[in-house]
Amino acid sequence: SPELATTFLEQPLDNPLMNAAGVWCTLAAQLDALVESSAGAAVTKSCTLSRRDGNPEPRYRALPLGSINSMGLPNEGHVYYLDYAACHDYERKPLFVSVSGLSLDDNLTIVAALREAVLPAFLELNLSCPNVEGKPQPGYDFEAMDQFLAEVATAYRRPFGVKLPPYFDFVHFDNAAEILNRYDNLAFITCINSIGNGLVIDTESESTVIRPKDGFGGLGGDYVLPTALANVNAFHRRCPGKTIIGCGGVSTGEHVFQHLLAGATLVQVGTALHEEGPSIFDRLQKELRELMAKKGYTRIEDFRGRLKTL
Numbered sequence: 001s002p003e004l005a006t007t008f009l010e011q012p013l014d015n016p017l018m019n020a021a022g023v024w025c026t027l028a029a030q031l032d033a034l035v036e037s038s039a040g041a042a043v044t045k046s047c048t049l050s051r052r053d054g055n056p057e058p059r060y061r062a063l064p065l066g067s068i069n070s071m072g073l074p075n076e077g078h079v080y081y082l083d084y085a086a087c088h089d090y091e092r093k094p095l096f097v098s099v100s101g102l103s104l105d106d107n108l109t110i111v112a113a114l115r116e117a118v119l120p121a122f123l124e125l126n127l128s129c130p131n132v133e134g135k136p137q138p139g140y141d142f143e144a145m146d147q148f149l150a151e152v153a154t155a156y157r158r159p160f161g162v163k164l165p166p167y168f169d170f171v172h173f174d175n176a177a178e179i180l181n182r183y184d185n186l187a188f189i190t191c192i193n194s195i196g197n198g199l200v201i202d203t204e205s206e207s208t209v210i211r212p213k214d215g216f217g218g219l220g221g222d223y224v225l226p227t228a229l230a231n232v233n234a235f236h237r238r239c240p241g242k243t244i245i246g247c248g249g250v251s252t253g254e255h256v257f258q259h260l261l262a263g264a265t266l267v268q269v270g271t272a273l274h275e276e277g278p279s280i281f282d283r284l285q286k287e288l289r290e291l292m293a294k295k296g297y298t299r300i301e302d303f304r305g306r307l308k309t310l
């Protein structure tokens with residue numbers, strides 16, 4: 001049957017599937033469940049310097065077409081995840097550490113600690129959390145993003161990646177890619193984070209459905225698949241030397257196939273994992289194999305990045 005084995009930054013993976021940062025990865029027991037699952041890799045909840053409760057509940061709501069969330073970066077603080085990363089068995093599957101410091105200084109402190117730990121974990125620098133009041137997304141402020149990357153790339157010196165917000169205009173794809181291409185050790189780009197500041201209304205109660213920020217929150221699920229595919233392909237085209245991780249709107253093997261076709265090397269699952277649990281990775285691999293077999297593909301490299309245009 002078709003082979004799903006792949007490589008990421010020269011590391012072998014059984015398959016290209018993993019969780020999206022923030023989903024099923026805040027506590028060690030959740031991360032252990034991902035390591036036990038058939039996911040090819042795992043990533044930790046975006047961490048801040050210190051532990052955070054996050055935003056008041058209700059702050060997550062599953063919807064017929066996806067989800068809306070304004071979690072507000074609830075996490076156990078960076079040391080908790082560095083400790084987890086120190087105990088992880090890297091022979092089993094790669095582990096990514098997501099970092100979302102609330103300031104450049106916080107990011108530099110966390111990144112320095114990760115570098116000092118000398119672990120095989122991959123750093124995914126989150127530049128796109130839309131849910132901390134008063135904290136605009138660095139990914140939407142190109143000058144701030146460039147400054148963050150200049151300092152982090154220099155301090156970390158090792159290969160790392162960024163988690164980007166969705167962009168919706170070619171001039172933004174061009175400007176963001178121009179910045180990212182300046183950093184040789186910026187090895188991978190994860191597109192996309194949630195589509196920030198959507199508003200879901202419950203007609204019966206005539207109310208918002210989440211409490212923080214008057215109900216404005218990040219959208220995930222079916223709502224975001226075309227935008228996620230566009231961002232994966234836009235950066236795949238503009239950053240030929242970098243590896244793209246696709247994230248957004250994946251709930252079937254067909255969606256995984258589309259992300260790979262658009263140029264992704266790995267594919268992250270958020271909303272659907274939140275709703276279905278880690279067994280989803282078995283279903284997604286089964287569905288992807290069936291689709292590949294139907295199309296006569298035996299390996300991922302037979303079609304990855306080969307999206308046709310008309």
Ligand SMILES: O=C1NC(=O)NC(C(=O)O)N1
Pocket residue numbers: 022046069070071072073074126128129130131132193194218
């Ligand atoms: O980067 C993030 N994206 C989201 O959609 N939510 C979380 C959060 O709010 O913690 N962070």
